[in-house]
Amino acid sequence: MHSITANIAVKNAREASDFYASVFGGSVVEFIETEQGCEFAHVKISPHTSIYLHDTETVVSGSQIRLSIALHDIKETHKLFSALSEGGAVIKDLHKPEWAELYGEVRDKYGVLWTLDSGFGEDILLKE
Numbered sequence: 295m296h297s298i299t300a301n302i303a304v305k306n307a308r309e310a311s312d313f314y315a316s317v318f319g320g321s322v323v324e325f326i327e328t329e330q331g332c333e334f335a336h337v338k339i340s341p342h343t344s345i346y347l348h349d350t351e352t353v354v355s356g357s358q359i360r361l362s363i364a365l366h367d368i369k370e371t372h373k374l375f376s377a378l379s380e381g382g383a384v385i386k387d388l389h390k391p392e393w394a395e396l397y398g399e400v401r402d403k404y405g406v407l408w409t410l411d412s413g414f415g416e417d418i419l420l421k422e
Contacts, residue, residue, distance in 0.1 A: 302404070304406075306349070311337050322337055375398050378400045384398070384399075396410075396411060
């Protein structure tokens with residue numbers, strides 16, 4: 295089994311790590327601050343899912359990536375979409391496209407673009 299881990303450049307790794315841990319129900323398992331003042335954080339969400347964060351001043355925070363989350367539970371999709379939208383901006387409201395039960399895009403308060411979908415090519419496990 296493979297896992298893919300996001301490594302996100304943000305302007306405040308400490309604050310962002312607490313935010314993502316609260317959104318996804320994970321915990322900050324490691325935080326390092328270098329002598330130069332750079333911050334690095336490791337947020338563990340599940341045994342196979344982590345987010346690594348590091349401070350940057352050289353790129354626009356979060357602008358280099360887009361993260362997609364495929365969910366089975368429509369209620370969980372709404373919950374995550376709402377949490378990620380807090381302090382951020384909705385790019386595409388949650389809606390029903392022809393290829394999924396639910397889809398939306400949001401840029402969180404750290405500038406990271408997230409896409410969320412439920413029921414992409416499969417039956418929904420929990421209907422609203």
